[in-house]
Amino acid sequence: MFSSRKLLGTVSGIAVLAVLLANYAAPDPSGPHTTPSSAGTVTHTLLLDWLPNPDHSGIYVAQAENDFQKQGVNVKVQTPSGTADAAKMISTGQIDLAISYEPDTIMAAAQGMKVQAVAALIPNVLSSLIVTGKDRSVTDLKGMTIGNPGLATSLPTLNSVLAQNGMTESDVKNVSLSTGGVEPLLAGKVDAIFGYYSNVEGVQLAEQGDYTVLPFDKIGVPSFDELVLVANPDRLQSDSSYASFVRKTIAALKEGFASANADPDAAYDAIAPVAKGYDDTTLRNMVKATVPEYDNPRGFGSMDPKQWDSYAQWMHQNGLIDKPYKGRDAMTTEYLPD
Structure with missing residues (x-):
């Protein structure tokens, strides 16, 4: 997406x-x-x-x-x-x-x-929120650093998801990533990535450890x-x-x-x-x-x-x-x- x-x-x-x-x-x-x-x-x-x-x-x-x-x-x-x-x-x-x-x-x-x-x-829908750790949910994002592709659509979409879970943009730290989401997540530079793919980044990360993949349509974004x-x-x-x-x-x-x-x-x-x-x-x-x-x-x-x-x-x-x-x-x- x-x-x-x-x-x-x-x-x-x-x-x-x-x-x-x-x-x-x-x-x-x-x-x-x-x-x-x-x-x-x-x-x-x-x-x-x-x-x-x-x-x-x-x-x-x-x-x-x-x-x-x-x-x-x-x-x-x-x-x-x-x-x-x-x-x-x-x-x-x-x-x-x-x-x-x-x-x-x-x-x-x-x-x-x-x-x-x-x-x-x-x-x-393949676009997903991917969070470090098993069995995570959107509510776990509070206080986390979240990497995103830096597109015009990234923050408005994330803010909508946060709002549906009683949070605002100020409850997280947003980071625009320039070279992809996998390496920053593996290196611990971010705690989650938003707007990446379950069938690509999700597969890569599953080979490396425990990560929760939450497709957008499962966290409050309409299906597309x-x-x-x-x-x-x-x-x-x-x-x-x-x-x-x-x-x-x-x-x-x-x-x-x-x-x-x-x-x-x-x-x-x-x-x-x-x-x-x-x-x-x-x-x-x-x-x-x-x-x-x-x-x-x-x-x-x-x-x-x-x-x-x-x-x-x-x-x-x-x-x-x-x-x-x-x-x-x-x-x-x-x-x-x-």
């Missing part, structure tokens, strides 16, 4: 992070969103939310199993130069599709950006779709070839995510070559923790308009968006496979 993937809990130091980013081609803001391939067909860009990680296993399985080609589309997966790239570049038509999050999508759409979720890739696929709504309405591409890409992703869920080993094999900074055992455990979260009881990609309305209302009530906004206006299920 809230782009917490912009922080690498597995990598120490900004210099190492820069090296990792250098291995991935960021999209050119001045360039076209589609390019001709060597075969003369069009190659479309799918922009990730951050460096390849276990959340993206279904995408890379779709690539490995040629699911995009089977749908007749050429898709180039790219890594962003920053996590704010998705909404801006979708809105301006510089890229075709992007991975984002429900909260970020609502926030961008409420600000007037041309962005719309077209499929929920991970329909469950953690990972979504976003497109440009104006282009969807005005460009039939773009709309067809989006529909076919979602169909390909449906196959890739289903295969990843059914075979975690295949999911690991697909993501391992591109997921940097993790040891093999930890990455395999992360993948095993992630792929069950792909399951959507309403069907692949499905999103609940009422839930998006509810989450947008909560965002407004907690100061995350300036004015009331219908969350359902930031999503559509029109392009999902039958």
Whole structure:
């Protein structure tokens, strides 16, 4: 949630992070969103939310199993130069599709950006509060130092959780973390981390000792779709070839995510070559923790308009968006496979 993937809990130091980013081609803001391939067909860009990680296993399985080609589309997966790239570049038509999050999508759409979720890739909440020690609860946070990703959404969300448990911001010490949450927590520099992932940081920390992982929707934050696929709504309405591409890409992703869920080993094999900074055992455990979260009881990609309305209302009530906004206006299920 809230782009917490912009922080690498597995990598120490900004210099190492820069090296990792250098291995991935960021999209050119001045360039076209589609390019001709060597075969003369069009190659479309799918922009990730951050460096390849276990959340993206279904995408890379779709690539490995040629699911995009089977749908007749050429898709180039790219890594962003920053996590704010998705909404801006979708809105301006510089890229075709992007991975984002429900909260970020609502926030961008409420600000007037041309962005719309077209499929929920991970329909469950992964963002979590992780606290040192076993069987901890929110009430244990009083007097603790809490590390957060330093995003605009971090403190308002934490303050909402604290308020529901009879506390205020002054009851804790907040620290903005620049190099991820795992190492500061292990080193005792913070007592808890807020806004990190149960399937990534939670798995890493479980290998190191006793920590309590509390997903956001279990501590007073409404449920939301953690990972979504976003497109440009104006282009969807005005460009039939773009709309067809989006529909076919979602169909390909449906196959890739289903295969990843059914075979975690295949999911690991697909993501391992591109997921940097993790040891093999930890990455395999992360993948095993992630792929069950792909399951959507309403069907692949499905999103609940009422839930998006509810989450947008909560965002407004907690100061995350300036004015009331219908969350359902930031999503559509029109392009999902039958």
